[in-house]
Amino acid sequence: MVPYNSTSLFSDAPPLTSLQSPTSSASDAHALAHLMEIVSERRLHALFQPIIRMQSGEVIGYEGLIRGPSNSPLHSPLNLFKVARANGMSVQVEHLCRHIVMSQFAKSGLPGRLFLNVSPGTLVHPEARQGETLRYLNELGINPERIIIELTENEPTYDYTLLRNAAMHYRSMGFQIAIDDLGEGFSSLRLWSELRPEYVKVDMHFIQGINLDPMKLQFVRSIQEIAEKSGCMVIAEGIETQAELLTVRDMGIACGQGYHIGRPHIAPSTSISDEMVKLLRREKTPLPANNAHGKNRATVLKLLRVVTPISPDMPNDQVYALFVNNPDLQTLPVVSDSIPVGLINRYSMVERYARLYGRELHGKKSCTFFMDSQPLLTDQHTSLQDLSHILVQAEAHHLANGFIITDEGRYLGMGSGHDLLREITQMQMDAARYANPLTQLPGNVPINEHIEYLLQNGVHFCICYCDLDHFKPFNDIYGYRRGDDMIQMTGRILSEHCDPDHDFIGHIGGDDFLIMFQSPDWQNRCEKILAEFGKVSAVFYNEDDRLREGYFSENRKGGREFNPLVSLSLGAVLIEPGQYSSPHQIASAATKAKKLAKKTPGNSLFIEQRAPVSFAWAT
Template sequence: MAMASPVLSQDTACRFKSAIWDENETQARLWLQEIIAQRRLTALFQPVLLMGNGEIAGYEGLIRGPSDSPLHSPHNLFSAANENGLVVEVEHLSRQVVLESFARLNLPGKLFLNVSPECLLQHNTRHGETLAYIHKLGLRPDRIIIELTENQRTYDYNLLREAAKHYRDMGFEIAIDDLGEGFSSLRLWSELRPEYVKIDMHFIQGIDQDPVKLQFVSSIQQIAERSGTKVVAEGIETEAELRVIKDLGIAHGQGYYIARPSGQPVTVLPAEVVKVLEKKMAPALLPSCKASPKTVSVLKLLRECHAVSPDLSNEIIYQMFIGDPELQALPVVKNGLPVGLINRNALIDKLARPYQRELYGKKPCSRLMDTAPLIVEKDMSIQELSHTIVEADRHHLSNGFIITDHGQYLGIGTGHDLVREITQMQISAARYANPLTMLPGNEPINEQIAMLLQGGAEFCACYCDLDHFKPFNDVFGYHSGDNVIQLTGKILSEVCEPDQDFIGHIGGDDFIILFQSADWEVRCQRVLERFEKAILDFFSVEDKAREGYIAKDRHGEEVFYPLTSLSIGAVQVEPCKQSSHHKISAAAAEAKKQAKGIPGNSLFIERRAKCS
């Protein structure tokens, strides 16, 4: 963050100096001394949004160096200060400039004031210097939140707790910055029990598309609720991210989508931000629907197993297997690197042959080990591992495989565990996604409806069904039928707004859309238009000319069937937590029946009463 003073390694410091300027350290020190003496720092402020009412709860104070200097960015400024032993001086001046600007601009709400733990523990900063300064500016300590920015791996936590108590006793509140990014931020949270925690922007950006980030932030929010801590989500850059953060119950938000840092910051939120906060919505897809199986790595299959040295005798390995009937394989490791794998059955069979135990028993196990075992990195997905084993020699499935972390031995995995996990993933995928279209199936559809109802969101449930599909499937074959179903799913996906609308495949030729887009009726008409045009590719010139085809029914009589069309039944749902997914599904199915009574591609909207 703005006032961080990272401790750089020697290599990093060298790269920094060559990238920023070519002058020597003396010149850099002179620049810093000039900045300090002439107070050539500028304060910027970024609003911190209060999600509940859309008001500005306060501002984070940020600092910038001279605009005509290589030290303009806070990273360069504090890196140079660290190199020249002037961190404390630069940070004290930064705090003064931020406080003065905040008071002069008469900004509403609270001020998040960046302070490094190192400076918090400085003796002269813990005896009322900051308190006296804010009183001089006409500010109250209860309007100041000391935001701790982490820079080191270890701290004296006893001293930090003492310092935090000292500031709280004076009326200040404490915040921890970049939760999830630093070296020990979770321990800082546990030790200091801050009033605020700010989640690092890495976990916020793309949260609407990443179920892992969603789970992480949701877990942090649950911990915060139990500990009485307020959460601030940093780095919100899109409307979709803001909506998800709001729906998770996060108290505060900050980021470019809300407002950029400025020397003259806004005191009223932009209209588009207020509109998002006022609208009752829920995430378009549940994490279970969006999660890709590739997020499961071979680390899930890891079994800890003590490795053996290649110099260990085969007799000792034999006794290890005899003494532990569950032990199926032993990895052979030298200097932390795997060099082989010994299979239980292979070794016992070898030594059971006449004279083999006498011949090989005292020799090193490297003589009988598999010198080319399957070695995989812990980050490899289970699907990749499965493909690798299928393409490799079949003995790897029975032998198992070695799991490494950047080449270093971690443990082993077995073929049995791999097969079990793949099977479980297939079962789970069948529950949550239709295998033909890979769209969410019945279970996530019901979960999504329930979540929308629980969140009090307004939405429109649309039941989509193909007309005359069974005779089409009988006449043109199941392959053509599958193609038409996939075509329908593709059109629905293209027309819907991915950040707001949910598409599910009930089964067969039935689909459901849960629209949160305000222009849902226009989108439905667009679906019908595209389908009407695209379906023609499945019929002959003669079929198109007569707008249908002739086929024999179950009694062997020729029957004329119209071209396949699409019917959509729509039901608008008002916010109502007392309803259920059963009622919504039934109402949408009834609307679909009405639509199917209209010839051709049709949309029926239940306008008589909104579903509740």
């Protein structure tokens, strides 16, 4: 490759000239002639496939896809570029495709961003004209910040220094970078490391059937962990079923794309169906830290172990051999047509097999003879807390045998009682370590972790700062013990009006609390909190103070001072994805809202009205 020209940008190649690679057959010559005709007459059209935010269903942009003439052998982009590569026309065809995609995107008036496919070789091609694409974008009225350069992988090696320099230049002009088909090509992981893109798109191979394949699940989970640490956003490609959609959502993947969400179309919708929005927002599990009731939302999927199942017709001799050859194997799941039908425990089988004539009598028989036909089954979405309750109530042998993890009844893998006990113990230790000792609600560490989690996953939420007014004089007059009782009472009221599956409540310290609402009726919940606090808090005062609605205390100068009854102020701020970049900024905004709420006497709610008007909730 030639040195990168820092003033050039991916743009139109020189005009079509003589062919560099003449074809050797009549069919090749016909394909080339057809390609030249398509290029010269610009007989290509663009389709757009929506990309959504998984936690909310919001369409964030579209991938631009190219198609050749209908009823043509070059209708498919694969065939189109195959002929182009064979005849040295890849750069010319690719630039034409991008012009057509950008032009149709502008004419359609579609919102959000455009993911524009670009090959790394074309990105730094020496024959690209300087700044042509920027000028074309200006003509179309498209801000470069709306364009995501999606690098498609079709070459085995790259000049990574050249690409790094190119990526830096494009970013300086406002563009962002995405890597397409992560895990599919020659060196996509190396590209990720070298270019540090803003987006990575996981190849559809790892998404299709992810709800049934533990290996795919683990691969995507690893990609997600790397992305979280590198500040990158993951897009899952090829989502074709509801099960895949929900599995990807529950893993915390930021964005999704696929036929189940929306097919490529010349005039795609700017929103997904109401049913899908409700599905995505229903039964969400965005609470990695302890919620208001101390329950952890981790699921049994965290305990998944890949154990190859056996079929019911496998003879006992073969099962016995599996146990002998695998000393660490404790149980074997028995599965028929992906449906689990039983478990075989190592010690139970070996003990019975060792009896007099045990091998002779049973060796050739079906393994179902030694099988527990009523194993403990649990769906992958079951919380660890719920599973622990099930195990406590189940017969004792299930703790030793372990449990089969399923997805809508189909076998996924195994889990052990030992692993469950370890996770539950760790959860309890973490809860005790970071909980406020007075209310047992999550403290500052899990509060910040949860805000960070919501930010990374692009979740719409409302942060509500809750603070008691005139609490210090109450504490001084009535004593610290009654003051602690009032703080505990406040924590209980707040918790009772939060949805444990959607909302997170934390205790900052003293008489200060924070709630991260995802419930769509958050304002109604706030009003109920204030009403109940006003009613319940009256029991903390003697009759005279209640009647005069306050009490006298001595101020710092030794004078007599009247203090109103303790009231509750709530300061709420609506948070939209991309609006803030850190928990510190969000906490600062909530603190300002709380201060404004405290300016209103009595129990009050202040809502920051300067939030973007596009903020909306599902109902």
